[in-house]
Amino acid sequence: MNNCNTQKKSISFYTLGCRLNQSETAVIQRTFESDGYRIVDFNEPADVVVINTCTVTENGDADTRYLVHKIHRLNPHARIALIGCQAQIQKEKLTQLPNVYWVVGNAKKMELAAILKEVSFGNKPQVIAPAIPRESFKIPVAGIDREHTRANLKIQDGCDFFCSFCEIPYARGRSRSREFSDILTESETLVAAGHKELVLTGINLGTYQHEEKKFLNVIDALEKIDGLMRLRISSLEPTTIPDELFERMSAKSKLCRYLHIPIQSGHDEILALMKRKYTVAEFGDFIWRIVKTVPEICLGTDVMVGFPGETDGHFEGTYEILRDLPFAYFHVFSYSQRQFAQSQNLVNPVANETIQKRSKILRDLSQRKRQLFLQKFLGSVQKVLFEEKKNGCWVGLTDHYVRVKVDSPLDLHNKIIEVYLQNLDGPMCVGCLKE
DSSP states (O other): OOGGGSTTOEEEEEEOSOHHHHHHHHHHHHHHHHTTOEEOOTTSOOSEEEEEEOOSSHHHHHHHHHHHHHHHHHOTTOEEEEEEHHHHHOHHHHTTSTTEEEEEOTTTGGGHHHHHHHOOOOSSOEEEOOOOOOSOBOOSSOOOOSSOSEEEEEOEEOOSOOOTTOOHHHHTOSOEEBOHHHHHHHHHHHHHTTOOEEEEEOSSGGGOEETTEEHHHHHHHHHTSTTOOEEEEOOOOGGGOOHHHHHHHHSSSSBOSEEEOOOBOSSHHHHHHHTOSSOHHHHHHHHHHHHHHSTTOEEEEEEEEOOTTOOHHHHHHHHHHHHHSOOSEEEEEEOOOOTTOGGGGOOOOOOHHHHHHHHHHHHHHHHHHHHHHHHTTTTOEEEEEEEEEETTEEEEEOTTOOEEEEOOSSOOTTOEEEEEEEEEETTEEEEEEOO
C-alpha cells in the first residue's frame, strides 16, 4: 500500500472540543500503537497528524483551519487526517485545506488505523463520512490515558433533542448507547491500568439505554469495581436526571459530588426559541432540589449569549438566575450560526459588540461565584486526587471539582491524600498534607 504502512511511522494527535472527543482520541491512539506506530507529541515532527475536530461553534471550525495551516508551515511533509464532527458535516470544505489526506466522519473515525493502512494515496483527499447508524455500539480497545490520572469512559453518543441552536444530531447522529457489558469490560481495564477516577462521557448521558439497562444501572455496576475510587459524571441534560442520582451522591458512594447541567438561557421566551425542554422555574426548582439533597455539591452550567432575539431584558433575566442559583461556575458561549441548526432561520440577530459585552459580564460573575464556592472549603480537610506537578507544586482535584495545589517533596502522582485547605491562589485552593 502506501508509505504509512511502514513500522514505526510517527503519528501525533490533537483534540478539539468536548471530553467525548478526548475519550475517543485516547481509543484511536491505542489502535495506532497496536498497529506499530510511534506516538509523538503534537509539537514534534510526525509522518501523520490526526486532528479530532469540533463544530459546535464557529470557533471550533476556525481552530481546525488554524491547526492545519500551522502543521503545513512547521511540518510540510506531514499527512493530515481530519476526523470527527466537522469532518462529518463539512467534508468538502476540509478537503481544500493543505496536506489533508483523509477526512473521516464520526461513523468511521474509530477505524482510522485500518483506513490509513488500506487506502492508497491519490490526487484528492480520501473522504469517508457515511451516515451514522442508529444502533448500540462497542469500542475496540480501552482508552487508557497515559497523560492524565482520570480516564474518560464513553457510554453514549448522539442526541434526539434537536435544540434549535445545535447541529450535533447531524454531526453525531441520533441517540444511541454503548453495550452494557462493553462498558464494564473497558472500565475494569482502565482501573487495572491505574486509573482511580473514571469520567462518564457522552452527548446526552441521561438518555442511556441498552436493552433493559439505564443510566443508573451503569452507575450501580461501576461502583462495584474493585480499585475504582471515584466516578464522575461529565454533563447531563436537566430533564434526564432522576432524583435517585442525588440520593446516591449524598450517600457514601464513589460518585463525585459534581454535576454540570446546561441552562443555556435564563428567560422562558429564549428557552422556547431554543426548543429547550424546561422553563426557568422548573430548572431553578430542580437545582435547589439537588443542593438540598447534596449540600456541598459543585454545580456548573453552560449559558449561551446572543441567541437571535435576545434583548436586554432577556439577558438581565439570565444574569439574575445565574446570580441567584447556587452555581460554582459557568461556561459562557457566544451564539454561533450553524449550517444545519434551525436557529439560522430566526430574525433579530444580536450585534457582536453586544455579545462580547454580555459575555464579559457573565464571565466576571462566574469568576466571583467560583471564588465564593472555593472559600467555603477553607479550613476543611478534603481528599485530593493528585494529577501532576506544575510550577513546583502538586496539583489535583477534590471530588467536588475543587482544584488544589500542595508544596511537597513527596511523589503524589495518582494518589488520593487528605489535604488541609488553607487559602486561595486565584481559582485554586492552597493546602498542606494532613499529618
